Amino acid sequence: MTVNSGNSCCQQVIRGVTIQNAQTSPDDVTLTEPEITALWLSLKVAGSAVAIALPLAVWCAWILSRKRFFGKWLVEGLIHLPLVLPPVVVGYLLLLTFGRNGWIGGFLRESFGITIAFTWIAAAIAAGVMGFPLMVRAIRLAFDGVDSGIENAARTLGASRRRVFFTIALPLAMPGVVAGTVLGFARALGEFGATIAFAANIPGETQTLPLAIYTALQTPDGDGIAFRLAVISAAVAFIAVALSEWLNARSRRQLSGRET
Amino acid sequence: MTGLSVTLKKHWPGFTLDAAFDAEGGATVLFGPSGSGKTLIVKAVAGLGRPDNGRIVLGGRVLLDTATALNVPPEQRRVGVVFQEPRLFPHMTVERNLLYGWRLLKPAARPDTQEIITLLGIGHLLHRRPNRLSGGEKQRVAIGRALLAAPELLIMDEPLANLDAARKDGILPYLTRLKSEAKMPVLYVTHARAEAETLADRIVHISGGMITGVEHP
Numbered sequence: 001m002t003v004n005s006g007n008s009c010c011q012q013v014i015r016g017v018t019i020q021n022a023q024t025s026p027d028d029v030t031l032t033e034p035e036i037t038a039l040w041l042s043l044k045v046a047g048s049a050v051a052i053a054l055p056l057a058v059w060c061a062w063i064l065s066r067k068r069f070f071g072k073w074l075v076e077g078l079i080h081l082p083l084v085l086p087p088v089v090v091g092y093l094l095l096l097t098f099g100r101n102g103w104i105g106g107f108l109r110e111s112f113g114i115t116i117a118f119t120w121i122a123a124a125i126a127a128g129v130m131g132f133p134l135m136v137r138a139i140r141l142a143f144d145g146v147d148s149g150i151e152n153a154a155r156t157l158g159a160s161r162r163r164v165f166f167t168i169a170l171p172l173a174m175p176g177v178v179a180g181t182v183l184g185f186a187r188a189l190g191e192f193g194a195t196i197a198f199a200a201n202i203p204g205e206t207q208t209l210p211l212a213i214y215t216a217l218q219t220p221d222g223d224g225i226a227f228r229l230a231v232i233s234a235a236v237a238f239i240a241v242a243l244s245e246w247l248n249a250r251s252r253r254q255l256s257g258r259e260t
Numbered sequence: 261m262t263g264l265s266v267t268l269k270k271h272w273p274g275f276t277l278d279a280a281f282d283a284e285g286g287a288t289v290l291f292g293p294s295g296s297g298k299t300l301i302v303k304a305v306a307g308l309g310r311p312d313n314g315r316i317v318l319g320g321r322v323l324l325d326t327a328t329a330l331n332v333p334p335e336q337r338r339v340g341v342v343f344q345e346p347r348l349f350p351h352m353t354v355e356r357n358l359l360y361g362w363r364l365l366k367p368a369a370r371p372d373t374q375e376i377i378t379l380l381g382i383g384h385l386l387h388r389r390p391n392r393l394s395g396g397e398k399q400r401v402a403i404g405r406a407l408l409a410a411p412e413l414l415i416m417d418e419p420l421a422n423l424d425a426a427r428k429d430g431i432l433p434y435l436t437r438l439k440s441e442a443k444m445p446v447l448y449v450t451h452a453r454a455e456a457e458t459l460a461d462r463i464v465h466i467s468g469g470m471i472t473g474v475e476h477p
Contacts, residue, residue: 149345152306152308152347153341153343154360156334156335156337156339156409157335157360157361158336158338159335159361160333160335163364255350255351
């Protein structure tokens with residue numbers, strides 16, 4: 001997503017430069033104050049989203065991989081819903097739920113005086129919900145690949161279900177957990193539709209990189225700013241992927257060759 | 261009282277398991293062709309499968325009694341299992357594999373690691389990963405891992421079935437030594453006559469889900 005907008009901005013920016021769009025020249029490598037704000041906010045939002053969603057995603061993936069229960073198809077459908085719904089619809093549904101008069105939002109406001117909608121927390125929730133199905137899918141595939149016979153062997157050696165999960169299943173599924181985390185983080189970083197519906201586009205509060213790029217594109221002579229933000233997005237995404245490749249290689253080395 | 265007493269019934273479409281047998285100390289061989297229900301019995305005794313009806317008692321402890329809805333989970337049964345495939349933990353060294361169950365025991369209940377490692381001849385493998393072991397070595401580590409968890413019953417479910425003839429011959433002496441030195445009763449499952457005769461104190465014949473005879477060689 002970020003890479004695409006980066007490409008399309010490229011030509012616009014070349015135009016922008018020729019018309020002498022002075023203040024933020026693409027050649028200037030130091031980040032401006034608003035750029036740092038948007039970048040930092042994006043990292044905070046995507047980071048919190050993944051931190052909260054990851055344990056839940058691991059748990060859901062484990063249940064879906066190992067348990068059979070009544071209504072499983074319904075749970076699977078609900079988890080995958082953000083993947084197939086237009087993001088704006090997800091944002092709207094979140095607003096209905098967590099808004100001032102929503103059933104969770106209303107409760108939080110009346111009981112604790114907390115408002116979630118149109119704050120950075122709303123942006124994090126939107127990003128987490130949108131990334132959740134991707135995380136669950138990747139992690140579930142990894143759990144599916146762990147031989148339950150090995151887990152049974154661990155049980156017969158005296159390990160409880162919980163111990164087997166933490167010492168056998170989770171370490172063996174670690175490459176998938178890493179992959180799911182990066183997918184979720186990347187998706188959270190690029191989140192636009194659900195965020196703008198549920199958290200709006202408030203600079204410094206909910207204006208993450210994609211929203212800032214959108215705003216810049218709506219602004220006369222904003223092409224240069226948009227391009228620079230797009231480059232920043234691409235850089236962050238690239239670093240995340242590189243980090244995951246490194247972690248992945250490391251955990252594969254540690255597992256080094258599964259039994260067949 | 262170290263004996264094992266098993267009564268099991270389970271119905272599937274096209275197959276019925278209806279078996280009852282007792283096993284005292286020493287090695288009991290459960291002998292029968294593939295598909296005769298041997299592995300189902302193993303799973304039920306280890307707590308990894310649930311029969312429709314049944315009662316399993318080990319050394320006076322009731323592990324399963326469907327009449328009273330009692331079903332002790334596998335980790336509390338103290339039944340060690342060596343499976344047909346070694347099922348070693350691929351992300352741990354041989355040493356950590358061996359000590360996986362051992363570490364969960366109270367210090368006083370932990371068996372002597374050196375004794376078992378020597379018995380199985382796996383001392384030189386301790387720092388290797390399972391994927392660097394031969395089939396026979398893997399199976400010896402799996403046996404050691406089960407023994408080090410100090411089980412009250414050791415089940416071996418066709419432990420040699422996946423090995424070629426040379427590897428089988430290489431591991432049989434270890435099993436014979438194990439049989440004479442093991443402190444717990446052994447339930448050895450096989451469809452190979454030679455293994456049964458080498459190892460058994462008693463042979464329980466099973467066929468088509470039914471016990472067809474008990475033999476004392």
